[in-house]
Amino acid sequence: MNREDIVANLKKILGADRVTTEEQALRDASVDRFRKYENIRGVCTQPVPAAIAYVQSAQEVSDVLQFASEHQINIVPRTGVSATEGGLETVVPDSVVLDGSRMNKILSIDPYDMQATCQCGVSLQTLDDRCREMGLTTGHSPQSKPLAQMGGLTATRSIGQFSTLYGGIEDMIVGLEAVFPNGRITRIKNVPRRAAGPDIRHVVVGNEGTLCFITEVTVKLFPYYPENNVFLGYLLDDMKLGFELLREVMVRGYRPSIARLYDPEDGASHFSHFAGDSCVLIFMAEGPKGLAQATAEAISAIVAQKPQCRPVDPDYIRRWFNGLNWDPIKVAEERAEIIATNNIGHTTEISAPWSRLYEIYEVVMKRVRAEVPDLTLLGGHSSHGYINGANIYFVYYYNMVNIVPEEEITKYHLPIKKIIVEETLARGGSMCHHHGVGKHRAAWIEDEYGSSFYILKTLKEAFDPRGVMNMGDIIPLKR
Numbered sequence: 449m450n451r452e453d454i455v456a457n458l459k460k461i462l463g464a465d466r467v468t469t470e471e472q473a474l475r476d477a478s479v480d481r482f483r484k485y486e487n488i489r490g491v492c493t494q495p496v497p498a499a500i501a502y503v504q505s506a507q508e509v510s511d512v513l514q515f516a517s518e519h520q521i522n523i524v525p526r527t528g529v530s531a532t533e534g535g536l537e538t539v540v541p542d543s544v545v546l547d548g549s550r551m552n553k554i555l556s557i558d559p560y561d562m563q564a565t566c567q568c569g570v571s572l573q574t575l576d577d578r579c580r581e582m583g584l585t586t587g588h589s590p591q592s593k594p595l596a597q598m599g600g601l602t603a604t605r606s607i608g609q610f611s612t613l614y615g616g617i618e619d620m621i622v623g624l625e626a627v628f629p630n631g632r633i634t635r636i637k638n639v640p641r642r643a644a645g646p647d648i649r650h651v652v653v654g655n656e657g658t659l660c661f662i663t664e665v666t667v668k669l670f671p672y673y674p675e676n677n678v679f680l681g682y683l684l685d686d687m688k689l690g691f692e693l694l695r696e697v698m699v700r701g702y703r704p705s706i707a708r709l710y711d712p713e714d715g716a717s718h719f720s721h722f723a724g725d726s727c728v729l730i731f732m733a734e735g736p737k738g739l740a741q742a743t744a745e746a747i748s749a750i751v752a753q754k755p756q757c758r759p760v761d762p763d764y765i766r767r768w769f770n771g772l773n774w775d776p777i778k779v780a781e782e783r784a785e786i787i788a789t790n791n792i793g794h795t796t797e798i799s800a801p802w803s804r805l806y807e808i809y810e811v812v813m814k815r816v817r818a819e820v821p822d823l824t825l826l827g828g829h830s831s832h833g834y835i836n837g838a839n840i841y842f843v844y845y846y847n848m849v850n851i852v853p854e855e856e857i858t859k860y861h862l863p864i865k866k867i868i869v870e871e872t873l874a875r876g877g878s879m880c881h882h883h884g885v886g887k888h889r890a891a892w893i894e895d896e897y898g899s900s901f902y903i904l905k906t907l908k909e910a911f912d913p914r915g916v917m918n919m920g921d922i923i924p925l926k927r
Contacts, residue, residue: 449519451498451542458501458544461511466550468500477545480529480536482861482888485792488783489853495541497524502547506625506633506663512546513661513916514631522919523629525657527551527568527599530592530774532795533886535604535656539920546661548599555664559584563622563638565666568599585672587614594775599662605654607882609772610705611832612698613734614670616882618653625664626652629912638666651907656884657918659911671736678733678744679765682757683726687711688806689756690727691830691838695802696750697731698833702743706732706769707833711809714827714843722764729757730765791824793845794861796868800877801837805830808875809840815867820860822846832881839881842868862888890924 449457458467468474478494479487486493498521503509516523522540527548529536538545551567554575558564559582566575573594576586589608590596596606602624607616614620623638636649652660684690690709697707708730710718715728729751733743751757786792800808809828816826825845832839846860865888869879873895880889880896894901908923919925 449521449542454498454519454521454542454544457515458499458512461515462501462503462508466502466504468502469498471496473500477526477536478538480531480534480886482532482534482794482886483537483857484783485786485848485856486853488786491853493854494537494539495543497538497545498542500545500547502550504550506627509546509548509627509661509663510631510633512544513627513629516544516916517629517631517914520914520916523657523661523916524918525599525603525661527603527662528571528592528595528597528601530595531600531604531886532883533880534888535884535886535918535921537887537920539887539925543919548661548663549597551599551663552597554578557582557584557669559669562669563666564669565638565664566598568597568602568661568663568665570598572596572598572601579669580672583672584669586620586667587670588617588620588667589773591773593773595779598665598667602653602662602665603655603657604884605882607832609831610732610734612707612834613703613705617667618650620667621649621653622666622668624649624652624662624666626660626662628660629914629916633663634660635664651911654884656886656921658922659907659917673735673737673740676734676737676740677766678740679762679769680731680733680744680747680751681760681762681765682729682751683723683760684729684754684757685726686756687727687809689754690729691802691806691809693729693751693754693757694830694833694838697747698835698838700746700750702746704731704743704747705734706730706831708829708831710829711827713825714829717825717827717843718768719764722760726758730768732765732769790848791845792848792856793825793843794864795841795843795883796865797839797841797881797883798868798872798877798879799832799837799839799881800872800875804875804877805838805840808872808877811871812842812868815871816842816844816864819867820844820846820864822849822860841881865889885922887920887924890920890922893922893924 474496475492522543549569552569555565623636625635710728715723733740
């Protein structure tokens with residue numbers, strides 16, 4: 449089916465006012481933040497979609513997906529636009545971006561059963577602000593909180609800055625509604641736990657739009673006690689010691705909401721007013737007053753056993769905490785800075801057992817410095833801890849030197865990502881902790897899964913037999 453027929457049929461299904469074919473909107477919809485430099489410079493290297501279709505109900509999603517399946521039209525689900533790994537790229541011609549942002553109703557906030565239900569296009573910031581007015585919180589606070597929407601957060605298996613206490617989105621999801629490519633609308637009911645077979649929530653959570661379109665989610669709620677937050681900060685000279693301290697806190701059973709370790713270069717970009725050339729170790733304890741205080745006191749006692757750690761004024765950490773999240777103003781400032789300086793930054797996050805974390809950090813830093821030119825910053829931090837390991841968030845900036853915009857990815861971004869992924873997989877870690885696979889880590893998906901790739905491949909074949917859901921994402925496109 450050609451572009452004109454695709455658009456005409458979408459307008460019949462949804463109405464002309466909910467199908468966009470404006471050229472700049474389509475160019476912007478062909479990418480996400482992975483190609484932000486190309487986008488900022490006005491370069492478009494991906495096939496431009498045929499249309500952006502805005503849905504307002506699960507039935508409309510069903511109607512569009514049935515149409516797409518019948519005619520084998522690639523659908524790229526979108527709710528929020530803060531993806532960073534190419535998950536929103538339209539890598540085949542005449543794709544349709546199926547946008548759920550207008551499904552933006554909070555359906556219920558239940559302070560007795562401690563859960564909230566909302567449509568996929570509800571902003572996380574909006575939901576959490578409403579909950580906090582009632583003395584509650586979702587506990588979910590990724591850096592993209594002012595921009596992200598609940599469907600996209602669920603589809604990408606996101607995690608927030610307080611995950612060490614509250615967990616990732618997969619720990620918060622109670623139930624959900626999703627529509628599969630054959631048009632089948634499915635609902636997973638809201639219960640605290642069940643042992644009736646496999647946990648089918650996890651077929652949907654993290655599927656990145658490759659199996660289904662998420663239309664509604666129900667998440668847990670928690671009491672909100674911001675007045676009880678206790679901040680702790682330390683300087684130290686050794687990342688290896690920092691990883692050991694993070695492990696000690698987690699293994700002893702303490703659960704601060706924030707447990708972070710920054711190396712000197714990454715730390716300097718956040719804490720230049722006090723960090724100097726030191727690593728920075730940060731904790732925040734929260735919850736009921738007695739629990740928050742006990743957690744903070746226990747962490748202080750653990751760190752005090754290492755005289756190499758020097759405490760800093762907790763107010764420094766409090767001020768840093770208050771400026772963590774993106775918002776549209778910061779995004780605009782970033783774009784302006786990139787245009788002015790021709791300098792750009794990205795991140796790649798991995799996870800690994802405690803026994804391999806420092807080794808991965810060390811070898812990645814050495815290889816990137818040796819193999820990639822024009823670096824202006826190369827650092828890392830750990831920001832999500834577990835009893836058996838943690839993540840590392842590699843941060844890298846570089847100047848674009850003697851290249852056209854579309855060469856930024858091949859000269860800098862992908863070579864750095866390749867090093868990080870290769871060295872992590874070689875040591876038994878996971879190549880993506882929370883940003884998802886997208887289309888730019890899909891090449892390593894079989895190495896990531898090993899023999900269990902059979903399970904993933906079978907899910908894709910079973911639920912999307914005609915291959916119309918987000919082609920090239922998670923499982924690489926075979927050209």
